Amino acid sequence: MAKVSKVSIIAILSSIIIIALTVRTCRSEGDDSVSPAESPVVAIDTALQARIDSFVAAVPHVGRLGLMVYDVTARQEVYSYNADTMMSPASCMKLLTCVAALKKFGKSAVHKTRLYTSGKMVGDTLVGDVTLKTQFDPLFNRDSLYLMTEALAAKGVKKVKGRVVLDMADYDAMSHEAHWTPGDLRTRYLGLPFAGGAKLRREMLYALVHAGIAVSPADIVYGRLSYAASTLVSEIRTPMHLSIEKAMKNSSNINAEALLYPLGYTKSRQGNFRTNGLQVLREFVSQELHMPLAATCHIDDGCGLCPNDKLTPRLLVTLLTYAYDHRYIFNEIYADLPLSATDGTLHDRLRKPNVAGRIKAKTGTLTKEDGISSLSGYYRASDGHLMVFSIINNECPVMDGRWWQDKFLTRIVTL
Numbered sequence: 001m002a003k004v005s006k007v008s009i010i011a012i013l014s015s016i017i018i019i020a021l022t023v024r025t026c027r028s029e030g031d032d033s034v035s036p037a038e039s040p041v042v043a044i045d046t047a048l049q050a051r052i053d054s055f056v057a058a059v060p061h062v063g064r065l066g067l068m069v070y071d072v073t074a075r076q077e078v079y080s081y082n083a084d085t086m087m088s089p090a091s092c093m094k095l096l097t098c099v100a101a102l103k104k105f106g107k108s109a110v111h112k113t114r115l116y117t118s119g120k121m122v123g124d125t126l127v128g129d130v131t132l133k134t135q136f137d138p139l140f141n142r143d144s145l146y147l148m149t150e151a152l153a154a155k156g157v158k159k160v161k162g163r164v165v166l167d168m169a170d171y172d173a174m175s176h177e178a179h180w181t182p183g184d185l186r187t188r189y190l191g192l193p194f195a196g197g198a199k200l201r202r203e204m205l206y207a208l209v210h211a212g213i214a215v216s217p218a219d220i221v222y223g224r225l226s227y228a229a230s231t232l233v234s235e236i237r238t239p240m241h242l243s244i245e246k247a248m249k250n251s252s253n254i255n256a257e258a259l260l261y262p263l264g265y266t267k268s269r270q271g272n273f274r275t276n277g278l279q280v281l282r283e284f285v286s287q288e289l290h291m292p293l294a295a296t297c298h299i300d301d302g303c304g305l306c307p308n309d310k311l312t313p314r315l316l317v318t319l320l321t322y323a324y325d326h327r328y329i330f331n332e333i334y335a336d337l338p339l340s341a342t343d344g345t346l347h348d349r350l351r352k353p354n355v356a357g358r359i360k361a362k363t364g365t366l367t368k369e370d371g372i373s374s375l376s377g378y379y380r381a382s383d384g385h386l387m388v389f390s391i392i393n394n395e396c397p398v399m400d401g402r403w404w405q406d407k408f409l410t411r412i413v414t415l
Contacts, residue, residue: 045385048381061393066391068389089372091365094362096299097259098336126157132204145204148207162219256303285315297311340359340361352410355406359377367398375390
C-alpha cells in the first residue's frame with residue numbers, strides 16, 4: 001500500500017473544512033428556504049385517507065364544497081375534493097396578501113413616518129419649512145401626529161414662518177372596491193396616510209395648534225421633501241408585522257387591504273397603488289406559486305370582502321406549503337394564525353380535546369352569495385407530520401359551513 005504523507009493528509013483535511021464552511025456560509029446567507037428535495041421520502045397515513053373518505057361519504061355538506069389535505073412532511077397529497085374548483089375564499093384571501101407581503105418586504109420591514117425642519121430659528125420662530133413625510137402606516141393616527149408636533153414644540157418652535165409640507169405617497173383616500181357595500185371596510189379606523197390629503201391637512205393644523213405652534217392654514221401645502229436641506233425632528237416606526245398579525249389573528253380587513261398599497265408602490269409609483277398591489281398578488285401566484293391565473297384565482301381585493309374573489313383549495317394549500325418552505329414567512333404566519341379554542345377568530349371553535357390548541361388556521365366568513373365560509377391552515381398529526389388543509393364552503397349558511405369544518409377536523413385529527 002502506498003504511503004500517504006502527512007502533508008497530503010493535512011491538505012485533504014483542509015479541503016474538507018473549506019468545503020464545509022462554504023456550504024454553511026451559503027445556507028446562512030439564504031432566505032432559510034427548504035427545498036422539497038431535501039425532505040426524506042416518507043409514507044403518508046393511509047388510515048387518515050380512510051377517515052376522510054368515510055366522513056365525506058357519511059356527513060352531507062350543504063352547498064358547494066372544496067377540500068384538500070396535504071402532508072408537508074411526506075410531500076404528498078392525502079385527499080382532495082373539488083380542489084381545483086375556484087370558489088369564494090372570504091377572509092382566507094388574507095393569507096395570499098400577507099404571504100406576498102412577507103416575501104416582498106421581509107420579516108423586519110417597518111413603516112416610517114418622519115417630521116423634518118429646514119431653515120433656521122429666530123427666537124421662537126422657525127423661519128423655514130416643516131415637512132411631514134408619510135408612508136403606508138395603517139396605525140399612524142391622530143395621537144401619533146400629536147407626538148410628532150409635540151417633539152417639534154420641544155425644540156422651542158412656537159411659530160412657523162414658512163410652509164408646512166405634507167409629503168404623502170398617495171394624496172387620495174383609500175379607494176373602494178366596486179362590490180363592497182357601505183360599512184364593509186371601516187376606513188375611519190385606518191391610519192391617516194390612507195385618509196387622503198384633505199384629512200391630513202386638517203389633522204396637521206389641529207396637531208400644531210394642540211402643540212402651541214402658530215401657523216397659517218393656507219401655509220399647509222402638499223409637496224416633496226428636500227433631504228439635503230432638512231433636519232430630522234421626529235420619527236415613528238411601525239413594524240409591518242403588526243398589520244399582518246391583525247389581518248391573521250383578528251381577520252382585520254383594513255390591515256389586509258392596507259398591505260396592497262406598499263405592494264403596489266414597489267411595482268410603480270404611478271397610477272393607483274391599490275390596483276398595482278392587486279397585480280403584485282397575481283404575479284406572486286404565477287411567478288412564485290407557479291400556478292396558472294385563469295384556472296386558479298380571480299383577485300379583486302386583498303381582504304376577501306369581495307364575493308367575486310375566487311381561489312381554489314389547491315392554491316391555498318400550495319400557498320401554505322410555500323410559506324413553510326420559506327421559514328421566515330412560516331414563522332411569522334404560523335405565529336399570527338388563530339389557535340383552535342384559544343385565540344383570535346378560533347377562540348370559540350374546535351374545542352374537543354383532540355383539536356383544542358392543535359390547529360392553526362385562518363377563518364373566512366361572508367354572508368353574501370347565500371353564505372361563504374372557509375378554513376385553511378396547519379395541524380400536527382399524531383405521527384409528527386405537519387399537515388396543510390383548506391376547506392371552502394360556498395352557497396350555504398355560514399354556521400352550517402363552520403359546523404361541517406369543525407366536525408371534519410375533529411374527525412380526522414387524532415391524538
